[in-house]
Structure formats: structure tokens, C-alpha cells
Amino acid sequence: MSRQNPDIVRVSTGIRELDSALEGGIPKGSWVAITGEPGTGKSILCMHYAWAGVLGGDPVVYVTTEAEFRDVLKQAKMFGMDFESYRLHDISRGELPVETPDVVVIDLFGLLKIARQMTEQAQLDTEALKKKRYAALDIQTLIAAIHEAYRILGVLRDDKAKSPYRHVRLIIDSLSAFWADKPAMARKYSYDLKIATHRENVTAYLVSQYAMTTRSTFGFGLEHIADGVFHLWMEDVESTREVKRYMIIKKMRMTNHKRTAFKLEISPGKGIILSD
Ligand SMILES: Nc1ncnc2c1ncn2[C@@H]1O[C@H](COP(=O)(O)OP(=O)(O)OP(=O)(O)O)[C@@H](O)[C@H]1O
Ligand SMILES: [Mg+2]
Incomplete structure (x- = not known):
């Protein structure tokens, strides 16, 4: 973290040119939406952000809905980011780590585990008229998993606390997976997540997949609640006959x-x- 203006603490993106283009980095506590079509570099941008976290001693919560986390590790290693040389804890694992981890990983298996626990809990609730069943890709499951990750990272003062007392980097790749089957809910779910997890000590990257045909609809809910938007795209490959990628900072508070x-x-x- 750097401190140019004494009132604003800046969080590094892990990419020097991007930090310079942001007056030193992202203002701490911001929510940054990463939008773009498939293959434009969104997931790799997230890896750089997480890597800057482990190097700088910021605890990282890394949610991936795309694949198993093992694939993220493999891809990151190709770019010189060896997360395995740090302490990783996968939330789907049964036992709690002995030492506080550097990164808490939440992949689809982790979300499934939390969803199962929440469903069991709901069965025990004698007052509920209807017993709710939670799915891995429910926004409530995600919220509970993130809270569990904060607990494992030891950044909550007690079990009731919701706000981390020290800075945490949160990555959700992708958030649009949580409304893939109900795009009209994008705005509400983004808002629910923000209300439940947005804290001044949490600086987040939230990936939103743009469907080429519907363009804004997938990113819509997210872009409105985000404090910053990084948009990635590539030129039409049929006319350029090569992959030419670009990225722009659309907004940053x-x-x-x-x-x-x-x-x-x-x-x-x-x-x-x-580069320019
Ligand atoms: N070792 C490598 N060397 C060079 N380029 C690579 C390497 N590994 C992956 N890539 C490039 O990175 C691209 C994938 O980038 P990334 O996974 O960040 O895209 P994405 O925007 O997250 O896509 P999606 O929306 O499908 O998840 C690949 O299509 C490939 O072009
Ligand atoms: Mg991706």
C-alpha cells in the first residue's frame, strides 16, 4: 500500500503501469468490477492482484467459480507467480490450518461445502416454515463463505464481528456466475453482496463476464455498485486476424x-x- 495523499491509502494492483495510471493504486476499500469478453485477461489480472497481496503481506480471499483452484495455481505459475510457496488454505478441506494462511481459497467445492452446511443448519431451524436449500452458486452461500474465510484468516475480532480489523484483498472470479441463470437479478445480488461484505478494510476485484451478444446486461448490476471499473476487450479477430487486447480504466473514485x-x-x- 502506498500513501500519496495522506487521506487515501492506495492498494497496489500488482502491475506497475496500472498503479501509475491510478495515482499509486486503488483507493483502499474500493470495489473494482473487471469486465470483458472471454480470453481478454480478466482472470490473469486477478492473479496479479492476489500476488501483490501475498508479497505485501495482505491476507487474500480468492473465490473462483471457473475451475478448481489448482488450475489457477498452474496458470499463475506460468507467469512467475508461485502461490504454492505461500500458505494456502482451501475452505473445502475439513481441518482448520495450524498456522494462519496467506490466502484462503474458495472454489466450487468450497462453495458446495458451505451450501451443504447452511442447508443442514436450516433443517435444524424449528421456527422456519419452509426449510431453505442452498446451492453452491447462491449469493447467500458466497456471503457465508467469505465470512468463513475472514474467520480463518483471523481478521475478525470475535465470532460476531463482520468487519475485518485489518486490510483484506477479496477476489471473486467470477461474480456473474452467481446470476448466470437469472441475469435480471444481477443488480439485486450485487447490492446484497455489497451490503453484506463491503467494509473499509476490504478492497475487492469482482469479475463480470460480458456476453458478446448481450454486452452490458451481464455486467450491468455490478458496474453500478462498483467504485471502479476496468474494462478489457479485444479487436474483432475476424478482421484483424490476430488477438489484440486492450484495457481501459472506465472509472475509479x-x-x-x-x-x-x-x-x-x-x-x-x-x-x-x-503499454500505451
Ligand atoms: N503461458 C501463457 N503465455 C502467454 N499467454 C497465455 C499463457 N497462458 C494463457 N495465456 C493467454 O491468456 C488467455 C486467458 O486469459 P484469462 O484467463 O485471464 O481470460 P479471461 O478474461 O479470464 O477469460 P474468461 O472470461 O474465459 O474467463 C488465454 O486465452 C491465452 O491467450
Ligand atoms: Mg477467466
Whole structure:
């Protein structure tokens, strides 16, 4: 974290050019939506953000709905980010870690486990008229899983606390998976999540997959509640006959940010390289 303006603490994105374009980084406590079509580099952008966290000693909560976390590890390693040399704890594992982890991982198996626990809990609730069943991709399951991750990271003062007392990086790749079958709920779910988990000590990356045909509809709910938006895209491959990627900072609160697009390259061994 850097501190240019004494009132605003900046959180590094893990990419130097991007930090410079943001007056040092993302204002602490911001929610940043990462939007873009498939293959534009959203997930790799998240890896850089998490990696900056482990290097700088920020606890990381890493939610992935795309694949098993093992795949994230493999992909990150190709870019020189070896998360396995740090303490990782997968929430789907039964036992609690002996030492406080650097990264708490929540993949689909972790979400399934939390959903099962919540469903069992609901069965025990004698006053409820209807026993709710939770699915892995329910927004309430996600909220509970994130809370559990904060607990495991030891950033809550007690079991009732909701706000981490120290800074945490939260990554959700992707959030749109939680409303894939009900896109009209995007705005409400984004809002529910923000109300439940947004805290001044949590700086979040939230990935939203743009469907090429519907464009804004998938990202819509998220972009409105976000404090910042990084949008990634590629030129029409049929006309350019090559993959040409770009990224632009569409908004970032409290920041006089760069307003022109970066050229985005994904380089073996290095990851994302941004240039003018
Ligand atoms: N080792 C590597 N070297 C160079 N480029 C790579 C390497 N590994 C992956 N890539 C590039 O990164 C792309 C994937 O980027 P990423 O997973 O971040 O996309 P995404 O925006 O998250 O896509 P989706 O919406 O499908 O999840 C690949 O399609 C490939 O072009
Ligand atoms: Mg991805």
C-alpha cells in the first residue's frame, strides 16, 4: 500500500503501469468490477492482484467459480507467480490450518461445502416454515463463505464481528456466475453482496463476464455498485486476424486516472504487460 495523499491509502494492483495510471493504486476499500469478453485477461489480472497481496503481506480471499483452484495455481505459475510457496488454505478441506494462511481459497467445492452446511443448519431451524436449500452458486452461500474465510484468516475480532480489523484483498472470479441463470437479478445480488461484505478494510476485484451478444446486461448490476471499473476487450479477430487486447480504466473514485486505453499483452513468464 502506498500513501500519496495522506487521506487515501492506495492498494497496489500488482502491475506497475496500472498503479501509475491510478495515482499509486486503488483507493483502499474500493470495489473494482473487471469486465470483458472471454480470453481478454480478466482472470490473469486477478492473479496479479492476489500476488501483490501475498508479497505485501495482505491476507487474500480468492473465490473462483471457473475451475478448481489448482488450475489457477498452474496458470499463475506460468507467469512467475508461485502461490504454492505461500500458505494456502482451501475452505473445502475439513481441518482448520495450524498456522494462519496467506490466502484462503474458495472454489466450487468450497462453495458446495458451505451450501451443504447452511442447508443442514436450516433443517435444524424449528421456527422456519419452509426449510431453505442452498446451492453452491447462491449469493447467500458466497456471503457465508467469505465470512468463513475472514474467520480463518483471523481478521475478525470475535465470532460476531463482520468487519475485518485489518486490510483484506477479496477476489471473486467470477461474480456473474452467481446470476448466470437469472441475469435480471444481477443488480439485486450485487447490492446484497455489497451490503453484506463491503467494509473499509476490504478492497475487492469482482469479475463480470460480458456476453458478446448481450454486452452490458451481464455486467450491468455490478458496474453500478462498483467504485471502479476496468474494462478489457479485444479487436474483432475476424478482421484483424490476430488477438489484440486492450484495457481501459472506465472509472475509479477519488482518482484522477488515465483516461486512454492501454494495449494489453499476456507475456509468457511475466503475465500482463500494459503499454500505451
Ligand atoms: N503461458 C501463457 N503465455 C502467454 N499467454 C497465455 C499463457 N497462458 C494463457 N495465456 C493467454 O491468456 C488467455 C486467458 O486469459 P484469462 O484467463 O485471464 O481470460 P479471461 O478474461 O479470464 O477469460 P474468461 O472470461 O474465459 O474467463 C488465454 O486465452 C491465452 O491467450
Ligand atoms: Mg477467466
